[in-house]
Amino acid sequence: MATLTSFYPYVLPDVPGCPEISVDLALRSSLIEFCEKSLILQRDHDPLTVVAGVVDYDFEPPTGNLVVKIMKAWYKTKELQPVAPDEIDKSELYNRTFEGASTDGSEPKYILQKDERTFSLFPIPKDNAANALTMRVAYKPTRTTTTVDDVLFEDYAEVIAHGAKARLFMSPGKTYTNPQLAVAAMDQFGRGVNTARQRAVRGHVRSDLSVQMRRL
Numbered sequence: 001m002a003t004l005t006s007f008y009p010y011v012l013p014d015v016p017g018c019p020e021i022s023v024d025l026a027l028r029s030s031l032i033e034f035c036e037k038s039l040i041l042q043r044d045h046d047p048l049t050v051v052a053g054v055v056d057y058d059f060e061p062p063t064g065n066l067v068v069k070i071m072k073a074w075y076k077t078k079e080l081q082p083v084a085p086d087e088i089d090k091s092e093l094y095n096r097t098f099e100g101a102s103t104d105g106s107e108p109k110y111i112l113q114k115d116e117r118t119f120s121l122f123p124i125p126k127d128n129a130a131n132a133l134t135m136r137v138a139y140k141p142t143r144t145t146t147t148v149d150d151v152l153f154e155d156y157a158e159v160i161a162h163g164a165k166a167r168l169f170m171s172p173g174k175t176y177t178n179p180q181l182a183v184a185a186m187d188q189f190g191r192g193v194n195t196a197r198q199r200a201v202r203g204h205v206r207s208d209l210s211v212q213m214r215r216l
Helices: 004-010 020-038 150-154 157-169 179-202
Strands: 042-050 056-058 065-075 110-113 118-122 129-141
Touching: 004 020, 004 157, 020 129, 020 150, 020 157, 020 179, 042 065, 065 110, 150 157, 157 179
Parallel strands: none
Antiparallel strands: 042 129, 056 118, 065 129, 110 118
């Protein structure tokens, strides 16, 4: 695991006199934005057990990480279809305490990510199924982390440093304040995000993407 201090050589020389606490804050913000926009930090989530009658579940990411997005999910061998909140037409997904609420279970077909910490399965699971839920997810660091995945340093140290420096250059009234350099640094950061995003989508293969329409 890389530490925030691993990135210092790429930042400190350009912001003389900047307190390390300010550098750490800028680096964390840059790391979070980079991971949110690029989705580059994808890993296999530990298998989760599905419980009969339980709709809502908590993610269990590694310490110091949150889930940005579920990239793929399977219940046993069947892929779950991702849905957005406005696609849900069953109130039972949110509330099963009212009179007449359907509690009939079935095998889950859909997955809804409510936020960075929780997700829901629908229809309501009818059976207990140990380690039946498999997910590929994209992570991002938390606001309090002091370590990050090595790939963020080894492959993207300069890009993340550009994002941090852009923030520091915009700090008002500092010896290192420089709006022009901030614009240039943010441009370099954006280019790096786009490159990482392409890698996240394509992996490390050279073939063109093929798009298939999903039948509704």
